Amino acid sequence: MALEAMRNPGFLKTPKYQQQQTRANRVGAHPSILEFSDKMVKRAASLGIPLFPLCIVRTHADQAAEYVQGDSRDDPSDGLWPHRFAAVDLIHGTLGYMDRPVIPHAWDIIGHLGQEVANSMDVKITWGAKFKGLYDPAHFELTGWKDMEPPE
Ligand SMILES: [Zn+2]
Numbered sequence: 001m002a003l004e005a006m007r008n009p010g011f012l013k014t015p016k017y018q019q020q021q022t023r024a025n026r027v028g029a030h031p032s033i034l035e036f037s038d039k040m041v042k043r044a045a046s047l048g049i050p051l052f053p054l055c056i057v058r059t060h061a062d063q064a065a066e067y068v069q070g071d072s073r074d075d076p077s078d079g080l081w082p083h084r085f086a087a088v089d090l091i092h093g094t095l096g097y098m099d100r101p102v103i104p105h106a107w108d109i110i111g112h113l114g115q116e117v118a119n120s121m122d123v124k125i126t127w128g129a130k131f132k133g134l135y136d137p138a139h140f141e142l143t144g145w146k147d148m149e150p151p152e
Helices: 002-006 015-020 031-046 060-069 106-121
Strands: 051-055 087-092 125-127 139-142
Touching: 002 106, 031 051, 031 087, 031 106, 031 139, 106 125
Parallel strands: none
Antiparallel strands: 051 087, 087 139, 125 139
């Protein structure tokens, strides 16, 4: 049922869907998170589900603004925030966060796809639905990113 609720093959053919794919800032992102994002979009589309990366890279200024507005709990002053280079927020093309109304198990399916894609790439991805304290199912990040060097 969740799969049916998320499917919208007609929307995949629209200019709006194409525009959504170019919204996120990709500059400075780790190649693996870009590959993950692209493969998630393709894998979902193969099931008739429109997904797009709402956010990949946030600059220091972007992150500081999010923090001040209370939209993110991550103060960038330590130089560490996942969307500096290592995270993507993937949402549905017409249903957004799929929470108005909630589609039961929809995010479980997306999380499962994320695991499949990560396995196929042989990379470790941490899913935001599994965070302690904060349920953030649109968010996927490279596991261990704090110990990684941002790309030049
Ligand atoms: Zn995020």
